Amino acid sequence: MNISIIVGSLRKESYNKKIAEFLIKKFGGNHNLEIVPIDKLPLFNEDIEEEPPAEVIQFKKKLKDSDGVIFVSPEYNHSIPGGLKNALDWCSRVDRVLVRKPTFIIGASNGNVGTARCQSHLVQVLNSPGLMTLNMPNTHVLIPNVQDDFDEEGNFTNERTINYFDKIMTRFVQWIEKNRD
Template sequence: MEKYKIAVFVGSLRKGSYNLKTAKALMALAPESLSLELVNIGDLPMFNEDLEDTPPKEWTALREKIHAADGLLFLTPEYNRSVPGVLKNAIDVGSRPYGQNAWDGKPGAVVSVSIGDISGFGANHHLRQSLTFVNVPTMAQPEAYIGNAGELFDENGNLTNDSTKEFLRSFMEAFEKWVKTHVKK
């Protein structure tokens, strides 16, 4: 069975992040052909083109992880109807220097996670706009908006809601097909 390396980006840095808990649940529910790895974006220096002559080691490491991945999975909370700055910064860093876009052509998917009822709808779609520009073919269906996240996990961070578990499992099965269809091997 062919294995596909999936880089997982979580836009929330909070230790108790529901996005991180959801990412871990997705990793546990993923089909065997997907090998998922969390990519730390919390320590990335802010993008500044003046630093490109000698890029920070964190930028280089991020770009290498993106290049090594077959696919990309993004989890985002919603901050002020958009994505967190740390996630946008990672996209900017990975898309540079000009003409060397590490994201180019990598199949991706977006999951937004929120404690509210709207489920991060605005952030989900803002992130999709940025991914379109950096040429990440992003899975359109099923859409993944996880609302009321505070009620879905136990005190140890385990997903306890069976219908959410089944949805996330089916989402990862669809993502597996998406990756297999779009991966550049």
């Protein structure tokens, strides 16, 4: 399976990016998992949506060719980071590449609620008419106080979450298979 991962943080040392990389290391033997970067996307502008820059075309094509998309994102100011929302706005127009695409959400923050508010907004956006993804129900992965979950070598050490990833990836693959056209 080709599974794209969109990381909501652009920061080099992002915990969410490290978690995405952990998923690739852990599950990459079974599936083709790949981070699809959003940092080169211009701000969405309706004036250029029909003939967007190459970065947008490549980004949308990558998602269109994926069997599923995983979001791994922090929460910014109780909501979706602007860069991620911008990427979704591009996806929501013209060829609407995420319609009926199986998705699920993971989020890590250094606060106590582990991106819960961002995730509820993100679900709402993914359900909007331009996006209409098939977000896997009832499977939010919330990782609070993420700064405590890495050892000195940068390894992700949260055993409970690691075990949960096993279950959730199995369920996500089933969710993709179940929703194949």
